[in-house]
Amino acid sequence: MPRDPSTLLRKFHEAKWDEQIILEMSVPGERGILVREVEPGVRKEVGTGVAAIPPGLRRKELPKLPEINQMRVLRHFMRLSQETMGTDLTIDISQGTCTMKYSPKVQEHIAARHPGIREIHPLQPSETMQGVLEIICKLEEFLKEISGMDKFSFQPGGGAQAAYTAGCVVRAYHGSRKDKKRTETITTMFSHPCDAAGPATAGFKVVTLMPNEDGYVDLEAFKAALSERTAAIFVTNPEDTGIYNPRIDQFVKAAHEAGALCYYDQANANGMLGIARARDAGFDLCHFNLHKTFSVPHGSMGGAVGALGVARELAKFLPIPRVEYDKQGKRYYLDYDAPDSIGKVRSFMGNTQSLVKSYSWIMQHGAQGLHETAVCSVLNNQYMLKKLSEIPGVVVRYAPGRRRLEQVRYSWEKLQKDTGVGTEDVLRRMADFGLQHYWTSHHPWVVPEPFTLEPCESYSKDDIDEYVAVFRQISKEAYENPELVKNAPHNQVVHKVINPSINEPERIAVTWRQYLKKKARQQGIIPKPTVESRH
Amino acid sequence: MNPNASQSSEISGKKKLGLIVNPVAGMGGRVGLKGTDGGDAVKEAKLLGATPEAPQRAKDALRVISRIREKIQLFTYPKEMGEEEATQCGFRPSVIGSIKSGETSPEDTRRAAAEMKNLGVDLLLFAGGDGTARDIYNAMGRDRGLTLLGIPAGVKMYSGVFALNAKSAGDAAVSFLETSTRNVVEAEIMDIDEASFRKGIVVARLYGYLRIPEERRYMQSVKSGGIQTQKQVIQGMAADLAKNAQEDCLYIYGPGTTTRDIVAEFGLEKTLLGVDVVLGGRIIAKDVNERELTILADGKRKAKIVVTVIGQQGYIFGRGNQQVSPEIIKRVGRENIIVVASKEKLASLEGRPLLVDTGKEEVDKMLAGYVRVITGFEDYVVYKVGF
Numbered sequence: 001m002p003r004d005p006s007t008l009l010r011k012f013h014e015a016k017w018d019e020q021i022i023l024e025m026s027v028p029g030e031r032g033i034l035v036r037e038v039e040p041g042v043r044k045e046v047g048t049g050v051a052a053i054p055p056g057l058r059r060k061e062l063p064k065l066p067e068i069n070q071m072r073v074l075r076h077f078m079r080l081s082q083e084t085m086g087t088d089l090t091i092d093i094s095q096g097t098c099t100m101k102y103s104p105k106v107q108e109h110i111a112a113r114h115p116g117i118r119e120i121h122p123l124q125p126s127e128t129m130q131g132v133l134e135i136i137c138k139l140e141e142f143l144k145e146i147s148g149m150d151k152f153s154f155q156p157g158g159g160a161q162a163a164y165t166a167g168c169v170v171r172a173y174h175g176s177r178k179d180k181k182r183t184e185t186i187t188t189m190f191s192h193p194c195d196a197a198g199p200a201t202a203g204f205k206v207v208t209l210m211p212n213e214d215g216y217v218d219l220e221a222f223k224a225a226l227s228e229r230t231a232a233i234f235v236t237n238p239e240d241t242g243i244y245n246p247r248i249d250q251f252v253k254a255a256h257e258a259g260a261l262c263y264y265d266q267a268n269a270n271g272m273l274g275i276a277r278a279r280d281a282g283f284d285l286c287h288f289n290l291h292k293t294f295s296v297p298h299g300s301m302g303g304a305v306g307a308l309g310v311a312r313e314l315a316k317f318l319p320i321p322r323v324e325y326d327k328q329g330k331r332y333y334l335d336y337d338a339p340d341s342i343g344k345v346r347s348f349m350g351n352t353q354s355l356v357k358s359y360s361w362i363m364q365h366g367a368q369g370l371h372e373t374a375v376c377s378v379l380n381n382q383y384m385l386k387k388l389s390e391i392p393g394v395v396v397r398y399a400p401g402r403r404r405l406e407q408v409r410y411s412w413e414k415l416q417k418d419t420g421v422g423t424e425d426v427l428r429r430m431a432d433f434g435l436q437h438y439w440t441s442h443h444p445w446v447v448p449e450p451f452t453l454e455p456c457e458s459y460s461k462d463d464i465d466e467y468v469a470v471f472r473q474i475s476k477e478a479y480e481n482p483e484l485v486k487n488a489p490h491n492q493v494v495h496k497v498i499n500p501s502i503n504e505p506e507r508i509a510v511t512w513r514q515y516l517k518k519k520a521r522q523q524g525i526i527p528k529p530t531v532e533s534r535h
Numbered sequence: 536m537n538p539n540a541s542q543s544s545e546i547s548g549k550k551k552l553g554l555i556v557n558p559v560a561g562m563g564g565r566v567g568l569k570g571t572d573g574g575d576a577v578k579e580a581k582l583l584g585a586t587p588e589a590p591q592r593a594k595d596a597l598r599v600i601s602r603i604r605e606k607i608q609l610f611t612y613p614k615e616m617g618e619e620e621a622t623q624c625g626f627r628p629s630v631i632g633s634i635k636s637g638e639t640s641p642e643d644t645r646r647a648a649a650e651m652k653n654l655g656v657d658l659l660l661f662a663g664g665d666g667t668a669r670d671i672y673n674a675m676g677r678d679r680g681l682t683l684l685g686i687p688a689g690v691k692m693y694s695g696v697f698a699l700n701a702k703s704a705g706d707a708a709v710s711f712l713e714t715s716t717r718n719v720v721e722a723e724i725m726d727i728d729e730a731s732f733r734k735g736i737v738v739a740r741l742y743g744y745l746r747i748p749e750e751r752r753y754m755q756s757v758k759s760g761g762i763q764t765q766k767q768v769i770q771g772m773a774a775d776l777a778k779n780a781q782e783d784c785l786y787i788y789g790p791g792t793t794t795r796d797i798v799a800e801f802g803l804e805k806t807l808l809g810v811d812v813v814l815g816g817r818i819i820a821k822d823v824n825e826r827e828l829t830i831l832a833d834g835k836r837k838a839k840i841v842v843t844v845i846g847q848q849g850y851i852f853g854r855g856n857q858q859v860s861p862e863i864i865k866r867v868g869r870e871n872i873i874v875v876a877s878k879e880k881l882a883s884l885e886g887r888p889l890l891v892d893t894g895k896e897e898v899d900k901m902l903a904g905y906v907r908v909i910t911g912f913e914d915y916v917v918y919k920v921g922f
Contacts (some may be wrong), residue, residue: 001709189882196914205913208878218919224905225917444879 008469012434014489015082021075023512026066029057042236064513083493087297091463094430096407096452097192097240099270104364107295107357117356122348126333132356133332136323136349139359140518147266147286147368148279149309152320152437154290155350159267160286162306163198163234165319166263168342169285169310170232171202172317176340182260184232188217190239193442195265211446213400215241223254232261232285240442240452241397242381242404252282261285261314268291270456271378271406274371279450284293286310294358303351305358316340323349334447344443376457377406380464384408384455386469393418393475397447407454409447416449421478421485423449428496429477429488433470549608550658550712553651555671556662558615558639560689561588561857581884584814588640588894589688590620592701593662596686597624599705600660600712609710610654612647616637641670648674650774652681653898658748660708664689664728668696672724672743681721682719683745684708687892692854695722696747700892700922711748720751769793769876771911773800776841776873778912785832786813789856789868793875797841810858825860838867844908846877849884851920853892854904861895869901873906874918881908881916888921 003010024214033335034153044457046052060417068076109532111117116131143343156162165183174182185199186207196206212218217239238244245251252262264286267299270293278286290305291298298304310318320341334349341445349355365373385408390393393415395495396408415424427437455464478485487496562585587788589777599834600607601624609628611617614636621628630649634643644663648671653657659681661667668685675681684703685697698704721744776797780786788794790808798805798813809822812831820831832838840859841849851874852859864872874889891902908916 189878200913205915207907207915207917208910210918211885212918215886220920221905221917225907276726415769444877444882446882446885 008466008474009473010434010466012432014431014493015079016493017079017083018493019076019079019083021072021512022066023064025068025072028065028067030069030072032068032070032482047516082354085431085434086330087436089432090436091459092436093453093455093459093464093467094436096300096409096439096454097268097297098439099267099289099406099454099456100298100341100458101190101270101456102458103297103357104361105297106364107360109449110360111356112352115528117353122352127331130332132352133229133323135333135359136352136355137325137332139362140323141353142362143288143307143309146273146277147309149286151315151318151322152307152309153305153322153350154305154355155319155346156287156306156308156388157346158291158304159192159265159287159289159306160194160198161345162289162308163192163194163263163265164201165198165306165308165342165345166202166232166234166243166285166287167199168345169308169314169317170199170261170263171204172340172342173314174231176317176355179259181228183228183248184227185231186222186225186233186255186260187310188235188239189446190215190241190243191236192216192240192265192267195234195236195263199232204231208267210533211239211241211398215243217245217342219247219250221256222251226254226260227295228259230255230258230260232263235265236263236265236409238266238271240268240407240496241411241447242406242408243399243402244405248281256282267292268406270454271374271381271416273374274367275296275330278309279311284314285309290354290358295361296354296357300455303354305351305354317342319343319345319348349418351363373457374406380455380457381382381406382406384453384464387464388453388471391468391472391475393421393478394471406456407452409441409450411447411451412449412451413447415467415478417476419482423451423483425488426471426474427476427487429449429474430483431489432491433473435467492509548872549606551654551656551683552607553648553654553656553659554597554609554611554617554621555644555651555659555661555663555667556589556593556615556617556620556645557644557667557688558589558668560663560667561592562586566663567897584715584826587615589662589686590615592686592688593617593620594624595623595701596662596705597626598700599772600701600708601625603709603713605731610651610656612643616643616647621877631875631876639658641666644670645674648681649676652678657682658708658711662686662688662701662717665691665694665724668694668724668745674747675745679743679745681745682711683722684711687854691727693725693727695864696724696745699890707748712919714827719746722747723819724760748875755778756876759778768911770800771914772909773797773877774912775909775914776875777801781837781839782815783817783836785836785838787828787832787838787840787859787863788813789813789840789859791843793843793877793880794841797875799906805818808855810856823858825858825863828858828863829860832863832866834866837871837873839873841866841873843874844880844884844889849887850890850892851906853890853894857894861893862897863897864893865901868887872906874906876916877907878910878911881910883916885890888919889918889920 043310046285055351067225087100110224119130120129130286136154144150156165182206183205185204187195188209189211196208200206209217209221209225237248258425261284264283264284266278266286267289269288275498286309288294288305288307290296316338320338321336324335325332351455389396393412395411395413397411412423413424423440430437438451438453441447441452474485489495509518562577562580590609597620604626609621609626610631611621611628612632612635613630614632616639618628619628632647643812644667648767652675665776667689671683676708683696684704684707687697698707724742724745726742788805788811790810792807795805797806801819803813806822810828811818812820812823844851844854851866889906891899903920903922905917906920908918910916
């Protein structure tokens with residue numbers, strides 16, 4: 001995949017395996033592992049072992065799993081991996097708001113291979129896992145320092161679950177004050193959707209505020225929405241546009257005056273590590289996505305963690321168990337004794353391996369390194385914003401002249417008006433240059449023809465230049481030969497796929513079983529499952 | 536040189552402003568007709584007691600323009616097609632052409648527009664709706680050089696040539712005529728088939744483009760027709776309304792696909808373009824006009840008005856629902872007005888406020904401020920209302 005030094009463009013072509021679905025590769029009788037027969041002595045005592053399982057739990061039919069040997073399984077997944085554009089394969093600036101940073105492999109090594117992590121079980125006595133408990137406790141200290149909050153829970157398995165957990169904490173807080181009127185939360189359109197969905201799942205009504213013509217949240221609209229019914233505000237800042245709400249202190253003040261709590265979704269925190277703290281801005285709760293800002297990594301490559309931090313007066317409501325340190329006994333332990341706790345939102349301590357990775361990442365950087373992370377990601381973003389703004393067809397909406405923080409929601413609105421090539425066309429064309437297609441926007445698209453990019457600290461000037469060169473090329477193609485872009489990708493195994501809506505049961509099957517049924521139904525055959533005798 | 540700039544035809548002397556008032560435009564609105572294109576509709580509207588809307592709207596705009604009347608030469612058509620309105624606002628217009636007063640037709644509009652084009656007017660201001668805009672467009676022939684500006688006075692205003700309201704039309708005209716280099720943009724001339732419209736089918740057709748002054752803050756966006764409503768969103772809104780429903784309360788549902796689909800969730804069949812009244816779980820009156828609605832909402836029984844946002848313009852009152860008159864709105868009260876709209880629709884306003892143009896400034900003022908829009912089940916957006 002050589003790169004042309006004059007254009008910075010690569011001649012990329014994806015590996016073309018056109019791999020089958022594993023269930024289609026099944027050969028009856030083929031095995032990956034041959035399990036030994038039960039030894040005669042054992043058989044004599046307990047039979048086949050099946051007798052120990054209650055009759056109601058026993059399968060009447062064998063599971064319809066593919067029968068396939070080890071080497072073919074490995075080959076299958078290796079080929080699939082070559083047909084995807086993983087984050088370690090490409091310049092992954094594309095997933096704005098996801099903070100796709102490079103995750104040093106040493107973290108993986110520790111979390112996956114260190115026996116102190118690999119071989120422990122959450123139910124074993126805490127005396128026998130002091131190491132991991134110490135890591136969790138120290139990670140909490142780090143995040144307290146970074147956010148200014150007083151207590152953290154690592155149980156939520158992602159940002160959305162953190163927002164839900166926060167909703168439960170908010171409800172418990174008002175409940176403890178016998179304030180039953182507070183049934184609503186307020187969020188903004190450019191905050192993450194979980195800031196509406198989380199509290200809604202926790203039982204709140206949700207009021208959303210739209211951006212005004214400048215892309216800011218209207219303070220007057222916010223004040224009009226606040227009332228004695230408001231339980232909390234749930235906001236992201238900077239919002240998904242990359243614009244930092246410069247009057248956030250007034251929002252917090254107004255909310256507190258109305259008796260509401262303030263929750264800060266810090267999924268976009270990469271641009272302010274070591275610079276600004278949620279608690280200092282008056283927020284009562286916040287969460288970090290460890291899989292974004294703290295390098296777990298993100299995107300099906302590790303368990304996610306929505307680390308939920310709260311101010312002192314809310315600490316008693318956090319989930320159990322909590323990892324505590326007994327200063328006298330000099331030992332770490334799990335504390336279940338919390339009568340006001342909202343309970344559990346996930347098993348045990350959450351995704352412990354991910355906590356180890358984040359701890360490792362912070363230790364590699366130190367306080368100065370975290371600050372540098374923020375500075376560098378903001379600088380990268382400004383450079384890319386400048387470069388992309390020069391490309392014909394790119395529009396940057398809202399707040400002209402004001403800087404964005406660590407990401408930008410761009411728009412191909414002008415390109416689409418000029419050439420008919422929209423954002424969905426451009427993203428498909430990107431793959432032909434060896435780039436991961438970008439993320440557009442949450443729905444609904446407030447910014448037309450959107451795309452959201454986040455060139456975090458991992459990316460060099462050279463990376464950004466290559467990335468921008470691809471956009472410049474696609475823009476040029478759109479103006480000269482729009483059909484080329486509209487029919488992209490050209491160098492991929494799968495060409496243009498009509499973008500389906502989620503709810504299209506006639507066209508989409510999410511499981512193999514469903515696929516077979518639908519296929520049979522389409523062919524007018526009623527599917528008849530056959531039971532093969534497999535011994 | 537800016538390719539979108541049009542130079543004034545007058546090197547020295549006064550700017551030329553053309554004025555056409557379609558005196559029957561907007562008459563169908565209050566009486567529940569869907570427009571007055573076609574002679575029978577005008578007669579029916581008159582029988583139902585409709586009074587002309589356009590002359591008043593034209594005067595509202597002309598009053599704003601009158602502050603520069605010494606700097607402009609106003610050309611208009613006789614009597615109710617502009618002469619009367621202009622004179623009443625202190626203009627001394629140059630009256631051209633001839634009409635049969637009281638029986639004006641689309642042909643008069645087309646003739647007037649053609650003559651004004653030949654006179655080389657700098658701006659053609661007209662009071663009417665989509666039908667009027669279409670007539671002017673048809674009169675232009677192949678020459679699309681004329682700059683147009685619509686004073687909204689029709690029932691249907693899907694075209695992009697209309698100012699937000701009469702006063703804005705005046706402001707935009709003044710701003711356009713006072714500057715020597717003027718930026719213009721092309722705006723859609725759209726209309727919907729009135730016969731289908733009366734049957735409940737909204738198909739906005741694009742007829743062509745004419746140039747308008749580039750003054751976004753004064754102009755309406757093109758209203759888009761035929762947007763599919765998401766079923767789940769509708770179900771959510773209906774569930775929210777149902778949860779908070781009050782017995783023995785009149786629910787006055789305005790036109791639109793959103794309100795129709797919500798009412799359908801209650802197992803009732805609502806007219807698409809009419810105002811229907813629901814009481815105790817059944818529709819008690821369909822497609823009511825202002826008079827019928829005034830009798831039903833007599834102030835003795837509690838009433839709520841449920842309206843949606845019309846297209847991308849953001850109107851909640853004064854476009855397509857003129858049957859809900861300012862008097863009725865006032866009687867029902869601000870706190871009993873329920874606005875329903877999807878977040879997509881609100882997002883399409885791009886931050887511009889929801890608009891009201893009831894015809895009475897006092898009522899517009901009463902409605903202004905912030906409104907809680909139902910966007911789903913227990914899901915709301917607090918949004919600004921302006922006028």
